[in-house]
Every structure is written in structure tokens, then in C-alpha cells.
Amino acid sequence: MEKIPVVELKNLTKRFPGVIANEDVNLTLFEGEVLALLGENGAGKSTLMNMLVGLYRPDEGEIFIKGKKVDISSPQDSMALGVGMIHQEFMLVGNLSVAENIVLGLPDLEIRPPFAKINKKLIELGKQYDLNIDPTSIIDNLTVGEQQRVEILKLLYRGANILILDEPTAVLTPGESKELNKIIKKMLSEGKSAIFISHKMNEVLEFSDRVQILRKGKSVGTRETSTITKLQDIAKLMVGRDVLFSLEKGEYNPGDIKVEIKDVSIEYKKSVRPLLNHINLQVRAGEIVGIAGVAGNGQQALSEAITGLRKITSGSININNKDMSNKTPIQIINMRVSHIPADRNKMGIVGDMSVGENLSMKKYRTEELSHHNIINKALIKIFANKLINTFTIKTPTQYTNAKFLSGGNIQKTILAREIDSCKGILIAVYPSRGLDVGATETVRMSIIKQRDNGTAILLVSEELEELQMVCDKIAVMFEGRIMDIMDTKDATTEKIGLLMAGVERGEM
Amino acid sequence: MRFVIEKRNERSKRMQILVPLVSLVISALLGSIVLLFCNANPLQTYAAIINGAFSSPMRFQYTIAKMIPLLMCGLSVGIAFRLRFWNIGAEGQYVMGVIGITWVMQFWTWLPAPLLLPIGILMSFVFGGIWGGIPGALKANWKVDETLVTLMMNYIAIGIAEYLYISAWKAPKGNMGTVKYPEVAWIGRMWGKIHYGVIIVLILVVVLYFVLYKTRWGFELNMIGKNSEAARCQGVSIKRNIIIAMLISGGIAGLGGGINSAAVTHCLTSGVNSGYGFTGIIVAWMSGLNPFISVLVAIFLAALQTGSDALQITMNLPSSMSGVLQGLILLPLLAGNIFIDHRLKIVNKKEVI
Ligand SMILES: Nc1ncnc2c1ncn2[C@@H]1O[C@H](COP(=O)(O)OP(=O)(O)OP(=O)(O)O)[C@@H](O)[C@H]1O
Ligand SMILES: [Mg+2]
Numbered sequence: 001m002e003k004i005p006v007v008e009l010k011n012l013t014k015r016f017p018g019v020i021a022n023e024d025v026n027l028t029l030f031e032g033e034v035l036a037l038l039g040e041n042g043a044g045k046s047t048l049m050n051m052l053v054g055l056y057r058p059d060e061g062e063i064f065i066k067g068k069k070v071d072i073s074s075p076q077d078s079m080a081l082g083v084g085m086i087h088q089e090f091m092l093v094g095n096l097s098v099a100e101n102i103v104l105g106l107p108d109l110e111i112r113p114p115f116a117k118i119n120k121k122l123i124e125l126g127k128q129y130d131l132n133i134d135p136t137s138i139i140d141n142l143t144v145g146e147q148q149r150v151e152i153l154k155l156l157y158r159g160a161n162i163l164i165l166d167e168p169t170a171v172l173t174p175g176e177s178k179e180l181n182k183i184i185k186k187m188l189s190e191g192k193s194a195i196f197i198s199h200k201m202n203e204v205l206e207f208s209d210r211v212q213i214l215r216k217g218k219s220v221g222t223r224e225t226s227t228i229t230k231l232q233d234i235a236k237l238m239v240g241r242d243v244l245f246s247l248e249k250g251e252y253n254p255g256d257i258k259v260e261i262k263d264v265s266i267e268y269k270k271s272v273r274p275l276l277n278h279i280n281l282q283v284r285a286g287e288i289v290g291i292a293g294v295a296g297n298g299q300q301a302l303s304e305a306i307t308g309l310r311k312i313t314s315g316s317i318n319i320n321n322k323d324m325s326n327k328t329p330i331q332i333i334n335m336r337v338s339h340i341p342a343d344r345n346k347m348g349i350v351g352d353m354s355v356g357e358n359l360s361m362k363k364y365r366t367e368e369l370s371h372h373n374i375i376n377k378a379l380i381k382i383f384a385n386k387l388i389n390t391f392t393i394k395t396p397t398q399y400t401n402a403k404f405l406s407g408g409n410i411q412k413t414i415l416a417r418e419i420d421s422c423k424g425i426l427i428a429v430y431p432s433r434g435l436d437v438g439a440t441e442t443v444r445m446s447i448i449k450q451r452d453n454g455t456a457i458l459l460v461s462e463e464l465e466e467l468q469m470v471c472d473k474i475a476v477m478f479e480g481r482i483m484d485i486m487d488t489k490d491a492t493t494e495k496i497g498l499l500m501a502g503v504e505r506g507e508m
Numbered sequence: 509m510r511f512v513i514e515k516r517n518e519r520s521k522r523m524q525i526l527v528p529l530v531s532l533v534i535s536a537l538l539g540s541i542v543l544l545f546c547n548a549n550p551l552q553t554y555a556a557i558i559n560g561a562f563s564s565p566m567r568f569q570y571t572i573a574k575m576i577p578l579l580m581c582g583l584s585v586g587i588a589f590r591l592r593f594w595n596i597g598a599e600g601q602y603v604m605g606v607i608g609i610t611w612v613m614q615f616w617t618w619l620p621a622p623l624l625l626p627i628g629i630l631m632s633f634v635f636g637g638i639w640g641g642i643p644g645a646l647k648a649n650w651k652v653d654e655t656l657v658t659l660m661m662n663y664i665a666i667g668i669a670e671y672l673y674i675s676a677w678k679a680p681k682g683n684m685g686t687v688k689y690p691e692v693a694w695i696g697r698m699w700g701k702i703h704y705g706v707i708i709v710l711i712l713v714v715v716l717y718f719v720l721y722k723t724r725w726g727f728e729l730n731m732i733g734k735n736s737e738a739a740r741c742q743g744v745s746i747k748r749n750i751i752i753a754m755l756i757s758g759g760i761a762g763l764g765g766g767i768n769s770a771a772v773t774h775c776l777t778s779g780v781n782s783g784y785g786f787t788g789i790i791v792a793w794m795s796g797l798n799p800f801i802s803v804l805v806a807i808f809l810a811a812l813q814t815g816s817d818a819l820q821i822t823m824n825l826p827s828s829m830s831g832v833l834q835g836l837i838l839l840p841l842l843a844g845n846i847f848i849d850h851r852l853k854i855v856n857k858k859e860v861i
Contacts, residue, residue, distance in 0.1 A: 309741060330743035341741055350735040357727070361742045364727055373724050 003030040005067070006162055006193050007052065007083075012061035014047055016404065018396025021047040023217045025061075027195075029162070034194045036204045036225070039214035040239045040436040041408025042394035045197045046088055048214070049164045053078040053085045065162075076107050084160025086151045088167050088197075088407045088434070089345060092139045098122070099135040102154045125156050129183050143296050145176035152183060163187065163194040167407070169203060170434045173294045173462045181207065199408075199436050201231045213237045239438035247444055250452040252472050255285030257321075258425050258456035259306065264315030264325075266301055266480075275301040276312070277480040283456040285424070288447065290471035290488075291460045292496050298480035299460045300342045303427050306458070307339045308332040319425065333362070338422040340414055342429040342460075348414040351403030355395045356384035358402045358413055362421040391416035392442070407434045419446055426450060429460040444470050464493055478502045523847050531844040535837040542832060546825060553823055557833070560818025561811035569701035571807070571814045573772065576705045577602070579806035580764025581788025583709075583716055586797045588640075588757040590720065590733045593750060597643065597658025598761040599785025600665035601636040605762025606769045607669055608635030610776040613689040614677060624693035629766045636762015637755040639665060644754025648747035666781045673776045685777030695771035703771035710803075712760070717799045729753060761785060787813075790838060794845075812837060 007029040014022040021044045029035050037045050050056045052063065054072040063070055065081050072078050078085075092101050099118050103109055122135040131149045139147060148168060155163060165184070169177035181203065188194060198204055204211060205225060211234065212222040220237065228234060235243040260282050266275040276298050283289045291299050304310035306317060308329040316325045319335045341347035349358050360380050363369050369379050384398040393412045395405055402413060411434050418426070428447065432440040447470060451457055461467050467474050468488060475485040476499035483499040499505070540550035561571045581598045588595035608631040612624065619627060639661060646652035672678075672686070679687040695703050720726040728749060731739035736746055764784065769776065787809055795801035816830030 307741075328743075328745065329740060330745065333743040339741065346735075346737050347741045348738060350731050350738050352734040353730065357730075361731065361738075365724055370724055374722055375724060375727055 003033075005029065006031050006065065007195075008064040008067075009048070009052065010062045010064065012048065012051060012058045012063070014044075014051060014056060015059050016396070018400065020217050022051070022058075022214075025214070025217070025219045027212060027219065029193055029195055031193055032188070032191050033209045034188060034196055034207050036208035036211040037195055037197045037214065038199075038204065038211055038234060038238050041412070041434075041439055042406040043214040043238075044217040045214055046166055046406060049085060049166055049195065049197070053083055053164065075105070079158055079160070080107075082159065082161045083164065084155035084158055084162070085164035086148070086155065086166060086168050088170070090147055090151065092147055092150060094140040095138060097136050097138055098133055098142075098150050098153070101139060101150060102135075102157050106158070122153060122157060125153060129153075129156065129186055131183065144171050145173065145179070145295075148172060148176070148180060149183070152180070152187075156187070161192045163192055165194060166197045167199065167434060168196075169198065169200065170407075174464070175294055177203070199434070199440070201234065201437070204234070205231075215240060235437045238436060241438070243437050243441055247441075247448060247469055249448050249470075252287070254287040254472070255454060257282050257284050258319065259283040259458065260318040260321075261302075261306070262316045262318070264302075264305060264312050264317060266305060266310065267313045273479055274313075275480055276305065279315070279480075279482055281475060281482060281485070283425075283458050285456050286451055286454045287473065288451050288457040288459055288471045289485075290467035290474040291458065291477055292462075292464060292467055292474055292491075293477035293500050295462060297477045299477055300429060301480070302477070303339065303342070303429050303458070303460060306332070306427055307337060335425070336423040337425040337427065338362070338418040340418045340426075340428040340431050344411050344414055344433075349402045349410055352401055354399045355388070355393065355402050355405065355413055356380055356398035359384045359387050359398075359417050359420075362417055387416040387420055391419075392439075408436055408439060411435055412439060415443055415446075419450065422450060422455060424455055426455055426457045427460075428457065430462065431459070432461075432463075432466060464496055467491075467496075468493075476500055527844040527847050528841060531840040532837070534840040534844075538840070539833050539836045542836065546829065548823055548825060553819065553825070553833075556819055556822045557812070557815035559815070560822065561815035566700060567814065567818070569699065571811045572706060573701045573703065574814055575806045575810035576703075576709050576771075577764040577768040577782075577784045578787055578791060578810055579709050579802060580712070580767070581761050581784045582791025582795065582802045582806055583712060583799060584636075584640075584757045584759075584761035584764070585785075585788045586792035586795065586799065586802060587716070587720075587729075587753055587760070589792050589797055590729050591750060591753050592733050592736075593644070593647065593754065593757075594655045595640065595643070595658050595754065595757055596655060596789060597640065597661050597758075597785070598788045599781060599783070600658070600662035601639045601758040601761035602765040602785045603662075603665040603669050603780055604639040604758075605632035605636040605765030606776050606780050607665075607672065608632040608762060609766040609769055610672075610677065610686055610689075613693060614686060621690065621692045624690065625695065625770060628689075628693060628770060629763065632762045632766025633759040634762070636765065637759035639762065640754040640756075640758015641751060644751045644758075648750040662781075662785070669776060669780050670778075673778065673780075677776065679775075686775045688774045689770065693770065694774060695767060697771075705767040705771050708763075708767060712763075713799045713803055720799070725749075761788070790842070794841065 005028050009025060009027040012022055012025045025048055039045050047056060051058050054074045054077050057073065063072060070081060093104065099115055099122055102122065103113050103118060119135040126133050131153055133146060133149050133153060169180055172180060196207055208225045210222055210224055213220050232243060261279050264276055264279045268275045279302060293299055301310060305312050308327050308331065311326050316323055318324065319337065324332060324335060360369055360383065364375055369383060370376055381398065388395065388398060391412050393416060394409050402410060405413065415431060432443050435443060447457060447459065459471060468491060471488050473485060474488055474491040474496065476483045476496055478500060479502065484505050536554065543550045543553050560567060562568050581602060584598050584601065585595055609628040612628040612631045616627065643654045643657040643661065646657055647654045674684050677686045679685055695705055697703050720729065728739065728744045731742065731744055732746055732749055740746055791802050791805045791809060794805045812834055816833050819825045819830050820827050
């Protein structure tokens with residue numbers, strides 16, 4: 001059977017001030033196939049796809065859809081051509097309902113949209129694809145996984161048959177990813193075609209028919225997925241060097257207790273169950289304690305309670321043997337606690353300030369970067385360049401606004417700032433989210449290095465593999481409780497899986 | 509064919525210069541239409557505005573004297589806006605400043621004469637600061653919407669002022685206005701109508717620029733304004749900074765009131781709510797919150813006011829006409845700003861199937 005191309009990108013080039021994001025890229029997507037687009041952070045994957053959906057204009061090159069040359073200058077244009085994209089960062093309006101979000105921006109929308117009809121259609125679509133979303137619920141009240149399903153529903157409602165999925169599972173739990181992957185498979189079985197961006201190799205192998213690899217804005221080749229035998233091979237193609245997939249770790253040699261959480265609870269008016277329910281946990285110097293669990297079971301609340309961002313209603317939190325319950329964030333920071341927050345764009349960076357300034361946001365108040373309350377720009381410049389180099393942050397200059405960096409490089413900026421300023425205690429929530437395989441490895445190595453230097457580390461992660469590779473102890477959270485804490489060597493995947501699902505230890 | 513407005517990747521430098529120029533031309537054209545309806549020659553009228561603002565030393569001095577309180581209010585609003593705290597209460601804070609200095613001048617007579625002015629000026633800062641600090645504290649502690657509170661507090665301040673100059677503090681002679689401040693406590697004149705307040709305000713510009721762009725506190729304000737949640741995660745106290753910023757913002761508007769009355773009106777009387785606080789919002793906005801650029805914008809707006817006020821006499825136009833012209837000139841300028849961040853594209857619909 002002859003393969004019909006549905007999307008052809010020819011010699012696309014896109015320049016931004018100081019970077020060539022895409023250079024002379026060719027890409028073909030055939031009908032009914034899934035093409036995985038791979039490449040390290042900042043390789044230009046999102047940019048390429050944003051040109052296809054009309055968010056950016058190519059500087060050079062042509063786009064063909066179903067054999068016809070097209071000029072796509074807005075998302076409405078691409079929608080009319082049946083191209084729909086799920087973006088790396090969610091594009092939903094938080095205080096609107098699901099249905100309102102979905103019809104928002106439709107070109108032929110009436111002034112008063114017939115929501116009864118729309119809701120009915122959404123419910124039908126939802127049933128058909130097992131999406132299970134109430135069209136009237138408000139986005140802010142949904143979990144990330146549900147929000148992602150809204151994005152999918154949006155594509156379905158708008159009748160997209162060429163799907164572009166930019167790291168759709170990056171923010172999802174393994175369970176949610178599986179669900180999502182099932183839905184995507186179903187959509188594909190109906191003859192839709194898709195371009196799929198992911199840093200998770202197993203997904204790439206499971207899903208795609210072909211892979212295409214971008215490096216530094218250029219296409220460096222395509223492969224049939226079936227011909228790929230070793231993960232290392234694609235990893236090497238992506239980052240241009242060998243990736244280890246296993247890590248060296250020093251002897252486990254725990255010291256004093258640095259963080260002690262005693263019987264901490266957070267009651268939350270609106271929900272029936274408390275966010276945190278009598279938590280007891282200790283982290284010692286030179287030790288990495290991992291928190292496993294499906295997102296939304298209190299991990300984020302726990303990290304925010306320790307860092308002073310959220311008030312606890314009972315219990316106490318001791319840091320360095322001092323009672324630091326319900327202290328302000330700055331008081332906690334002054335106890336030398338670093339924090340890699342869960343939501344990088346909302347909590348981690350200030351998009352409209354430069355990369356250099358973002359890197360300085362912990363140390364601007366220390367003598368290292370300022371003197372007598374006056375910030376020393378020259379010192380910031382040297383400091384920022386040092387971090388940009390050590391953490392290989394890809395940015396045109398340190399004066400570029402942080403929002404212009406690729407998703408992975410934004411994450412690296414936060415990591416660089418927090419790891420650099422870390423003196424004793426590190427609370428890391430999903431630190432490797434959205435990072436490419438090479439960068440993930442680097443981050444895990446630097447976390448281990450911190451531990452070997454005597455830092456007490458609390459690592460929240462959804463990837464069991466990561467926890468098992470990095471941690472000394474693993475605690476499992478479920479519905480705001482800690483189900484069990486165990487040594488990593490006892491933490492088998494099955495056991496953690498059961499605990500994550502809420503099965504008590506006694507019942508196993 | 510249709511038009512699409514598309515966000516630029518960067519603020520365009522070229523547009524930052526081009527937009528005001530083109531807007532000015534459009535304004536002039538719009539204004540011409542209105543003027544033609546009033547049987548006035550547009551060219552002559554515009555020439556008269558420029559003449560009215562700059563042609564003689566006296567007029568130039570008048571423009572600069574007007575610029576001083578206007579710039580103060582612009583700086584005041586600019587600080588609050590940095591935090592995305594929509595302070596539209598500079599007018600009231602300005603009026604409170606006048607009340608503050610008048611209180612000292614009228615009732616602190618036991619003070620040695622040379623101290624009257626500095627203490628009076630300080631009091632105007634304190635009064636304005638309190639008037640700004642209240643909405644700041646309400647917002648910081650209970651998330652009370654600042655736009656409404658600051659707006660309403662304008663009218664409260666104006667009401668208090670009216671009560672004071674019509675009845676409680678009224679001078680024995682005349683039917684309104686307080687007693688003139690003792691002459692030793694006036695701010696002196698440098699050159700004609702231009703008084704030493706101009707030096708104070710220019711020093712303030714430099715100080716503010718330094719504080720906002722070079723200090724840790726300026727850095728924190730910037731973080732809060734651009735992403736308050738991230739700022740909080742980095743240990744910056746949002747509450748504290750909102751309150752401090754509003755104390756200072758209100759204080760500077762109050763200072764504007766204090767200086768203007770010590771130098772120009774010498775008392776608290778009707779006309780104290782002269783609109784500087786409201787025009788200050790435009791100064792802050794058009795300058796992109798930059799203190800140095802605020803100076804230029806304030807001169808421009810002051811010139812526009814003195815110039816168009818002169819029209820009444822020179823062109824025999826109704827006094828309301830000057831307001832109409834001012835509005836027409838500002839409207840395209842403010843609207844045109846969108847093209848600094850966005851570009852207009854004409855798309856040929858046929859290419860897209
Ligand atoms: N709007 C923009 N302005 C300036 N530079 C940009 C802009 N968008 C992207 N870039 C730059 O283009 C390059 C490619 O970015 P892109 O987001 O396409 O990377 P990516 O391959 O999707 O990476 P990641 O895996 O981290 O998401 C980066 O160097 C980025 O800094
Ligand atoms: Mg990307």
C-alpha cells in the first residue's frame with residue numbers, strides 16, 4: 001500500500017533573537033502513522049510544531065497539508081485544516097468551565113453559545129473515548145490528569161485528525177499516562193495521524209511507527225521504530241553522547257536528623273479528607289528520602305508545609321532541631337532549605353525577568369551578589385554565566401527572558417538556582433520532569449552528589465525507577481497519609497504499587 | 509482578506525519610537541476634524557497650543573510648575589503599578605498631603621519658623637502615606653480590591669478637604685480657604701514661576717530610579733509584579749511589600765501636594781483636587797513605569813494642559829474645548845501602545861483552504 005503524506009514540512013527555518021531554533025528542517029507524516037519527534041531540551045521540537053499550528057511563522061520554508069501548500073497564520077487556520085495540538089504547557093483558562101474552554105476561540109461561535117447542546121456532545125464524545133469529564137466543572141478544580149483529558153476532548157470536539165502531542169505525559173503519573181496512552185491509541189485506531197514528542201523512551205517505543213531526531217535545530221535522521229533494539233541508541237542520537245542509565249552512589253552514611261515531621265496534619269475546609277493526615281517523617285544528613293505516590297495524594301502539600309508556603313493545622317516541623325512550624329518562607333530559606341517546586345512556570349520562575357535574574361533569585365540578598373542592599377550587576381553576570389555553563393542551560397544570553405527558553409531549560413534554570421544555593425536541606429518535587437535523558441541523568445547525579453556531601457534530601461517523584469535508583473529510603477503516600485517507609489532495597493515495584501493504591505501493609 | 513493581531517516575540521524598539529509619532533499625527537487629524545466643526549483653523553490652533561506652552565519664558569515657567577506635582581503623582585502611581593497594585597487614588601493621597609502640610613502650618617505655630625517647612629513637607633508625606641497605606645493593608649491582609657478602595661478614598665479625602673477649607677479651618681476673612689501659610693515657610697522661586705520644588709522632584713526621580721533598578725528591594729518589587737507566586741516561593745513577603753510600597757506611593761503623591769501648596773497656593777482651598785493624581789496614572793502608564801521617561805511624559809502632558817488652556821484666550825474657543833483636544837491627543841497614543849507588543853498582519857484568506 002502506498003503511503004500518503006498528510007503533513008510535509010519543507011526546509012523550515014525559524015530564528016529567534018540569538019538562536020536558530022529550526023534550520024532547514026524537513027519532516028513528513030504519513031496517514032495513520034505516529035511519528036515520534038525526539039531531541040534534547042531546546043532542540044527545537046516545540047518550535048517546529050508551533051509553526052505547524054500557526055503560533056509562529058516560519059522565516060523560510062513551506063508547509064503542505066494533504067499535498068496542498070498552505071499558509072497557516074493562526075491556530076484557527078490550522079484547526080480548519082484538521083490539525084490540533086496539545087501543548088507542553090497547558091493552555092486552559094483556570095476559572096472557566098470545561099465546556100467554555102473547549103469552545104473558546106472557535107471561529108463561528110455564537111455570542112451566547114448553546115451550552116446545553118455543547119455539553120451533550122461533549123458527554124457523548126467523552127463516553128466514546130472513556131474520557132470521563134464533566135463539561136460543567138471548573139478547570140481549577142481538576143487534577144492535572146483531568147486537565148490533560150480536557151485538552152484531548154478539545155481536539156476531538158474540534159474534529160482534529162492530525163494530532164500533535166507535545167510531551168502530553170510529562171506532568172502525568174504513570175497510571176494517568178497509561179490511561180492517556182490508551183485514549184490516544186483509540187484515536188489513532190480511527191485513522192488519525194499523530195506527531196508525538198516525549199522524553200520517555202518506553203512510550204516512544206510503545207507508540208510510534210517512526211522516530212525523527214532533531215539536534216540543535218537540525219534534523220539528524222529518521223528510523224523505523226521496529227529497527228531500534230537498544231534504548232541507548234536513540235538516547236545517543238538525541239544527545240550525541242552515551243547515556244548511562246545507571247548511577248554511581250557513595251556509601252550510605254546518614255548523619256543527624258535535619259528535618260523532622262511530627263504528626264503533621266493539614267485540614268482543608270472544602271475537601272472531606274485532610275490534605276495531610278498525621279504525617280511522621282525524618283530526613284537525615286547525607287540521606288535521600290523518596291516520596292512515592294500518585295500525584296494529588298499530599299506530596300505537594302507536604303513539600304509546601306516544610307517550605308513555609310502552606311500552613312499546617314496540627315503537629316510540628318523541626319528543621320535543624322528548631323521548631324519551624326508555620327514559619328514564613330524566608331525564615332525557612334534562612335535555615336538553608338532549597339526547594340524545587342512542583343509547578344515550574346507558576347512557582348519556579350518569573351518569565352518576564354532574565355535568565356540571569358532568575359538564577360539569582362535566592363542569592364540576590366546575600367553578600368555574594370549584593371552589598372549594602374545594592375545589587376551588583378557585574379557579580380550577577382559572572383554568577384549566572386557560571387551556572388549556565390555548569391548546568392548546560394541553553395539560552396542565547398543570560399539577558400534573555402526566561403519565558404523564551406524551552407520547557408526543559410526552564411526546569412534546568414530552577415534546578416541550577418536551587419542546587420547551587422543548597423546548603424544542607426533540599427526539597428525536590430519532580431525535579432526531572434520534562435528533562436531529556438541526558439539532563440535527567442545529570443540532575444540525578446547532582447542530587448546524589450549533594451547527598452554524598454551531607455545534604456538531607458526529600459525527593460518527590462512519580463517515577464518509581466527514579467526513586468529506586470536515587471533514594472536511600474522510600475515513603476509511599478496515599479490520601480494524605482504515609483502508608484509505609486522502607487529501605488530502598490526492600491522497595492520492590494509491586495510493593496510500592498500496592499501501597500500507592502492504598503492497600504495497607506497488613507493486608508498485603 | 510482579514511486582519512490579524514499577532515504578538516511580537518520581543519518589544520519592538522523601532523515601534524517604541526514610531527508609535528508615538530504616528531499616534532501624534534492621527535491625534536492631530538482627529539483634532540482637526542473637531543476643530544473644523546467649531547470653525548477654528550486647526551493649524552493655527554495647534555500652533556497656539558505650542559505657543560501657549562512654550563512661547564514666552566512665563567509660559568514655559570508655568571508649564572514646568574505644573575509638571576512638578578504631575579510628575580510626583582506619576583512617580584507615585586508608577587511604584588504601585590510595578591506591583592500590579594492598581595492605585596488610582598493618587599488624587600486623594602495628594603489632597604491628604606495638602607491637608608497634612610496645612611495642619612502643620614496652621615496649628616504647629618509653636619515650632620521655630622525655619623522648621624515649619626521641613627516638618628510640613630514631612631507631614632504631607634506621612635498623610636499621603638497613610639492614605640495609600642490603608643488600601644495597601646486592606647489588600648495585603650484581606651485581599652480587598654484596591655481599585656475600588658483607592659477610588660473611593662479619593663472622594664473621602666476631597667470631602668474632608670472641603671469640610672476643612674469651608675468650615676473647620678476657614679480663614680476669618682473670605683468665604684473659603686485656610687489662612688495663608690507664614691511667608692517664611694513658603695518654597696522659594698528659582699526663576700519666575702519655577703520654584704525649588706523642581707529640584708526636589710528631580711532628585712526624587714534619580715533616587716527612585718536607583719531604588720527600583722539597583723537595590724534588593726527593587727528586585728523584589730519586580731519579582732512580585734511579574735509573578736507574585738514565584739516571588740513568595742523565593743521568600744519575598746508579598747504582604748509586607750505591598751504595604752511598604754503603598755506607604756511610599758501614597759507618600760510621594762502627598763509630597764506632591766505638600767510641595768505644590770507650599771510653593772504655589774500657600775493654603776488649602778478649593779481647586780486642591782486639581783486632577784494631578786488622575787493624570788499621574790497616564791504619566792506612569794505612558795512612561796512604562798520608568799522614572800526618567802516619566803519626566804518627559806509629565807512635561808508633555810503639562811504642556812498640553814497649559815497650551816490648551818491658553819486657547820480660550822488666544823483662539824476664543826470654549827474652555828471645554830481644551831479638554832476635548834487633550835483627550836483626543838491622548839487616546840491614539842494610549843491605544844497605539846498595543847503595536848509595541850503586537851503586530852498587525854493582513855492575511856489573504858484565499859491561500860488557506
Ligand atoms: N518565543 C521564543 N523567543 C525566543 N527564543 C525562543 C522562543 N521559543 C523558543 N525559543 C528558543 O528556541 C530553541 C528551541 O526551543 P523549543 O521550545 O522548540 O525546544 P524543545 O525541543 O521543545 O525543548 P524541550 O524538550 O525542553 O521542550 C530554544 O533555544 C529556545 O530558547
Ligand atoms: Mg518543548
